[in-house]
Amino acid sequence: MKRLNVRIKTHLTKRTKKRRIEVPLPLPHQREILRDRHRHKRVICGRRWGKTGAGLIAAILGHGDPSGPGHWKGMVDGGTLYWVAPTFAQSKKIERDIMLAFANSGLVYVKSEGRIEHPSGGSITIKTAAAPVSLRGEGLDGMIGDEFAFVRKEVWSDALRPALSDRRGWSMFLTTPNGPNWMKDQHDLDGVDPTYKSWQCPTSDNCLIDQAELDSALLDLGQASFDQEYRAQFVDVSGAEFSGLYFQTPKFWFDDWPPESEIRFRVIGLDPSKGKNDKSDYSAFVMLALAGDGQIYVDADIERRDVRKIAEKAFELCALFEPTGMIVETNQFQELLRCNIEDLAKRHGRPLPIFGKTHSENKRTRIRRTITPFLSRGELHFKASSRGAKLLVSQLQDFPVGAYDDGPDALEMGISLLVDLLHGKTPPA
Numbered sequence: 089m090k091r092l093n094v095r096i097k098t099h100l101t102k103r104t105k106k107r108r109i110e111v112p113l114p115l116p117h118q119r120e121i122l123r124d125r126h127r128h129k130r131v132i133c134g135r136r137w138g139k140t141g142a143g144l145i146a147a148i149l150g151h152g153d154p155s156g157p158g159h160w161k162g163m164v165d166g167g168t169l170y171w172v173a174p175t176f177a178q179s180k181k182i183e184r185d186i187m188l189a190f191a192n193s194g195l196v197y198v199k200s201e202g203r204i205e206h207p208s209g210g211s212i213t214i215k216t217a218a219a220p221v222s223l224r225g226e227g228l229d230g231m232i233g234d235e236f237a238f239v240r241k242e243v244w245s246d247a248l249r250p251a252l253s254d255r256r257g258w259s260m261f262l263t264t265p266n267g268p269n270w271m272k273d274q275h276d277l278d279g280v281d282p283t284y285k286s287w288q289c290p291t292s293d294n295c296l297i298d299q300a301e302l303d304s305a306l307l308d309l310g311q312a313s314f315d316q317e318y319r320a321q322f323v324d325v326s327g328a329e330f331s332g333l334y335f336q337t338p339k340f341w342f343d344d345w346p347p348e349s350e351i352r353f354r355v356i357g358l359d360p361s362k363g364k365n366d367k368s369d370y371s372a373f374v375m376l377a378l379a380g381d382g383q384i385y386v387d388a389d390i391e392r393r394d395v396r397k398i399a400e401k402a403f404e405l406c407a408l409f410e411p412t413g414m415i416v417e418t419n420q421f422q423e424l425l426r427c428n429i430e431d432l433a434k435r436h437g438r439p440l441p442i443f444g445k446t447h448s449e450n451k452r453t454r455i456r457r458t459i460t461p462f463l464s465r466g467e468l469h470f471k472a473s474s475r476g477a478k479l480l481v482s483q484l485q486d487f488p489v490g491a492y493d494d495g496p497d498a499l500e501m502g503i504s505l506l507v508d509l510l511h512g513k514t515p516p517a
Contacts, residue, residue: 111149117295127258133290143234144186144189149164165210166206166208169229174234175216176218183202234263288321359497360398386477388474
């Protein structure tokens with residue numbers, strides 16, 4: 089790979105000769121990403137796309153628009169940066185590339201700390217996600233997340249994201265997919281959070297990879313593995329209930345709710361967290377609007393909340409969405425929650441019909457039976473700009489092998505309530 093020489097400015101000694109950092113030249117398919125102004129970049133890419141080269145350019149020189157406020161500082165700008173790899177073995181590969189880039193710079197890479205420092209005060213430190221506690225403490229100007237689809241979400245949310253806050257630091261994830269896991273949630277923030285931008289970049293973008301090699305890899309791997317490893321696709325989870333084709337129907341995502349005159353019923357399904365605090369499972373509110381043509385439009389609000397916050401959110405959403413009713417599973421915990429919601433609504437002079445739901449069949453069977461016909465007919469549409477809706481879709485794609493099913497459960501109850509109302513049935517209050 090051709091390399092760009094960056095002159096080191098130093099006053100260490102008058103006899104210092106030319107010292108240079110050898111940075112890879114950006115390849116044509118990398119330039120758009122490196123020039124983009126977004127603070128958080130998610131590059132979902134195929135194998136041999138050139139992740140390490142793009143990461144070295146961003147970490148050393150910075151990225152974005154060098155002439156305006158959209159420039160994110162690199163090491164030579166004085167930035168304090170982390171390069172985080174999933175495992176120790178992978179961090180050693182990054183160490184090799186870092187040492188190669190700085191071999192003629194006169195700068196010293198301190199292996200015991202995994203750090204190299206620049207005269208500007210900037211530094212790059214190689215870290216591993218295998219020891220999340222080591223990622224806490226230091227404020228960062230930026231970080232490279234290497235193969236972060238293979239890292240636990242908490243490494244980002246609990247350790248690294250807070251480290252970027254005080255300096256308004258940037259992040260760049262460079263990773264192949266690992267099924268539709270939390271990295272897909274990050275990818276889906278594109279268009280929802282204006283600070284995020286995401287790309288899906290197949291290996292074929294790299295002009296250095298021969299098409300015959302790709303054709304050979306397809307024969308060796310099979311379509312599913314090739315789609316993930318080379319086409320950068322979020323391949324269906326093995327054992328998932330719903331076909332990936334269900335999520336590719338026309339108008340699966342919608343931007344604007346139907347006009348009021350076209351909506352027959354609006355309902356909210358609630359699957360609350362069963363824990364005692366906001367570290368428990370997710371509570372899922374799913375808002376559904378049934379249009380006159382039978383199409384169902386869906387939004388969701390899925391977060392970790394304690395009982396008091398669930399009741400407050402229920403009242404808030406009902407005031408905004410004005411549903412015909414809300415449906416909640418009937419058991420001891422939900423009965424207490426329902427009383428809290430009803431009391432809150434009465435105090436504000438806004439009585440709300442809350443229907444109870446007693447489940448007599450297996451959850452997987454119930455969700456499959458209720459949701460599958462609507463998904464297969466393309467009659468479910470999800471709010472494109474909603475983080476909650478995208479999390480709901482992600483849980484549907486993972487069901488029943490995923491870690492969470494709060495969203496699908498609330499969606500099933502909401503659809504059931506719509507069907508009852510459509511046929512003139514009133515569920516038990």
